[in-house]
Amino acid sequence: xxxxxxxxxxxxxxxxxxxxxxxxxxxxLLEKRAGRPVQIVAVSAxxxxxxxxxxxxxYDWEDSPVTLAKREDIDVFVEVIGGHEGPAKDAxxxxxxxxxxxxxxxxxxxxxxxxxxxxxxxxxxxxIRFEAAVAGGIPVVKSLTEGLAGNEITRVMGVMNGSCNxxxxxxxxxxxxxxxxxxxxxxxxxLEADPELDVGGIDAGHKLALLASIAFGTQVDFDAVExxxxxxxxxxxxxxxxxxxxxxxxxxxxxxxxxxxxxRMSPCLVPDSSPLGQLAGGTNMVVLEGDAVSQxxxxxxxxxxxxxxxxxxxxxxxxxxxMRVTTFGQPASTLRKARAARAAVAAPYYLRMQLIDKPGxxxxxxHVLGEAGISIDRMRQYDHTDTSAPVLIxxxxxxxxxxxxxxxxxxxxxxxxxxxxxxxxEAV
Ligand code: HSE
Numbered sequence: 001x002x003x004x005x006x007x008x009x010x011x012x013x014x015x016x017x018x019x020x021x022x023x024x025x026x027x028x029l030l031e032k033r034a035g036r037p038v039q040i041v042a043v044s045a046x047x048x049x050x051x052x053x054x055x056x057x058x059y060d061w062e063d064s065p066v067t068l069a070k071r072e073d074i075d076v077f078v079e080v081i082g083g084h085e086g087p088a089k090d091a092x093x094x095x096x097x098x099x100x101x102x103x104x105x106x107x108x109x110x111x112x113x114x115x116x117x118x119x120x121x122x123x124x125x126x127x128i129r130f131e132a133a134v135a136g137g138i139p140v141v142k143s144l145t146e147g148l149a150g151n152e153i154t155r156v157m158g159v160m161n162g163s164c165n166x167x168x169x170x171x172x173x174x175x176x177x178x179x180x181x182x183x184x185x186x187x188x189x190x191l192e193a194d195p196e197l198d199v200g201g202i203d204a205g206h207k208l209a210l211l212a213s214i215a216f217g218t219q220v221d222f223d224a225v226e227x228x229x230x231x232x233x234x235x236x237x238x239x240x241x242x243x244x245x246x247x248x249x250x251x252x253x254x255x256x257x258x259x260x261x262x263x264r265m266s267p268c269l270v271p272d273s274s275p276l277g278q279l280a281g282g283t284n285m286v287v288l289e290g291d292a293v294s295q296x297x298x299x300x301x302x303x304x305x306x307x308x309x310x311x312x313x314x315x316x317x318x319x320x321x322x323m324r325v326t327t328f329g330q331p332a333s334t335l336r337k338a339r340a341a342r343a344a345v346a347a348p349y350y351l352r353m354q355l356i357d358k359p360g361x362x363x364x365x366x367h368v369l370g371e372a373g374i375s376i377d378r379m380r381q382y383d384h385t386d387t388s389a390p391v392l393i394x395x396x397x398x399x400x401x402x403x404x405x406x407x408x409x410x411x412x413x414x415x416x417x418x419x420x421x422x423x424x425x426e427a428v
Contacts, residue, residue, distance in 0.1 A: 004037040005320040006073060008100075010065035010091055011080035012045035015105055015132070017054050018309025019078060024055070030313075034320035044068040065091035070098045076319055077102050078312060080132075084108035096121050096128075103315040105132035105308055111206035114213065114220040115335065118327035128327045129315035134207040135160050135284040137307025138300040139314060143288060144214045145329035151290025153215035155255040157428065161204035162282030162302040163190050164230050164250040169280045172238045172247075178231065190282070200229035204252055205265040211286070212254035212263050214329040218338035221263075226344070228266035237421055240352060240392050241269050244378065247277040251426055260339035269350050269425040275299070276428050287428065347427070348377060349403055351393040353410065353420035357384045361415040362391065368413060372406040374398045388417050394425070 007023070009016050023030070023040050030038040042060035044067075062068040069077045069091040077095035079102060081088040088109050095102050102121065104110060110117065110130050121128045131141045135158065144153065159165050163185060170181045182199065185191055197203045205225040213220040230250050241248050246269035254263045270276045275297050279285045284302030289295045301307035318325065328335055355361045362381075369376060375396040382390040395403075403422055410416040 002036040004039045005034065005316070006039055006041045006075045007078055007316065008042045008044070008062075008068045008071055008074035008076070009040060009078045009080065010044045010068055010087075011082070012043060012052055012056075013080065014305045015080040015308045015312065016043070016045065017052050018305035019080070019312050020054050020056070022309050022313050030317065030320070034317055036320060038316060038320055041074050042068055042071060066094045069095035069100060074100060076100060076316060078316070079104040079106055079109075080312065082106055082108070084112045089113060092117060093120065096124050096126055099124060099126065101126050101319050102128045103312055103319070104128060104130045105312055106130070107133035107203065107206040107210065111209045111220055111222040114210065114327065115332060118332035121327060122332050127319065127324050129318060129325070130210065130327070131315050132308045132311035134210050135286055135298075136162075136300070136302040136304065137310050138284055138286060138298045138302065139311065140211065140286045140288070140298055141214065142314065143296070143298060144211060145325055148288060148290050148293060148296075149329070151292045153288065153290050155253065155289040156208070156211045156215045156286070157251060157253050157276070157426070158208070158211075158284065158286035159249050159276060159279055160207040160252055160284050160286065160302060161198055161201070161250055162284055163192075163198040164201075164204070165279060165284075166190060166282045167199070168230060168233065168238065168248055168250070171233075171235055172242065175235060175239075177235050178233055196229075199231055201227045201250060201265040204250060208252035208254055208263055208265050212261065213335065215254060216256045216261060216338065217330055217335055218261060219335045220328065221261075221338060221340070224261065224338070224340035225263040225265055230267055233267050234421075237352060237423065240382075240390075241350060241423070242272065244350065244380070244392060244394060245272050246270060246350065246425065247272050248423065249276055249279070251276065253426060255345070256338075257341050257345055259343070260341035262341040262344055264344055267423060269423055270428050274428045343400055344424070346397040346399045348397055348425040349395045350423045350425055351395065351420055353391055354388045354417040355391050356415045356417060357387060357389045358415070364413040364415050365391070365410065368406050368409040369393075369395070372398075372402045372409065374402055374406055
């Protein structure tokens with residue numbers, strides 16, 4: 001019999017259980033495809049007695065993931081614990097030090113410690129694969145490292161947090177406020193234990209940083225991601241953006257510019273008719289652009305037992321077949337430190353403001369924009385109240401610094417009520 005590939009699985013939450021189910025259900029299929037059996041040898045989790053509705057009796061139990069990682073009878077350490085410090089990090093380091101390959105679903109760990117872990121793994125002749133860490137079931141890491149390896153990547157974009165996309169879609173469909181849908185999503189268990197990871201853009205920012213490293217051959221740098229969550233998106237903006245032909249998405253964009261590497265995760269307007277604009281509910285979408293391929297769009301489930309376990313098993317199968325791809329698509333020692341672009345490339349912006357309803361008010365606003373060098377593309381004024389009128393402006397391309405200057409100057413006009421809203425419109 002050919003040598004089996006022996007797995008140790010650390011973490012038996014939704015994803016860990018999903019992996020066990022796939023290995024049990026598809027044992028024959030996996031063996032045929034890999035040319036060798038894929039077996040689970042041992043597992044580890046916080047509670048041994050919890051009912052997980054899956055038969056674990058054939059596997060050894062380890063209380064400590066570090067002990068599991070060091071076992072001599074496993075080839076691959078599968079880390080589905082989560083968290084960027086503590087047991088996940090200790091056990092991953094222990095696995096590498098004791099000569100194991102690692103398959104991880106842990107975006108935070110890799111986005112923060114990815115460079116050091118990749119260097120350690122490569123020095124030890126081991127691989128770390130992390131397809132499940134980015135956009136769940138969508139094989140986006142493989143697409144970048146393998147399918148598009150012949151391209152210079154020009155831009156990576158995506159909606160990579162299903163919970164945020166669910167919240168924004170539901171706000172629009174039901175006409176509800178952010179807070180109402182946030183509470184609903186939290187009660188339904190759609191949000192991470194710390195919801196700020198989702199709605200603050202952190203989870204999606206980790207994913208973007210990982211993709212940017214592969215795409216641009218740079219050391220993963222989560223701290224350089226410009227982060228803005230969805231907490232300030234209002235139902236008014238969702239409705240009025242829709243009226244102008246746009247949807248609001250928590251959009252990640254990474255691109256290499258003459259000023260350095262731009263990594264942004266923030267609410268953006270995208271055309272309603274674009275694939276990103278059409279993306280509803282908890283689904284993810286990643287758009288990859290390369291000089292040879294032009295653009296490809298990948299869409300699919302970004303979370304959940306089956307999709308995430310599917311991605312883990314894709315990596316396990318690569319190792320079982322003898323495919324040994326470097327962590328970030330090129331040797332870790334050759335990844336360069338990227339200079340972070342301090343300002344995003346110019347873009348059109350959507351502006352919403354409330355103007356005092358008196359003669360010359362609009363002229364003052366137009367004057368401020370003109371003085372800042374910002375050209376108006378489209379403008380709409382809506383039903384006014386007794387004293388003020390909502391005005392929407394779509395600008396031509398401008399820099400954020402010119403826009404910030406205009407936003408400051410609006411205050412001095414005496415005709416703008418409250419703080420204007422400004423949201424970037426991304427060309428997709
Ligand atoms: N909380 C994430 C999401 C799933 O909503 O997409 C795992 O990253």
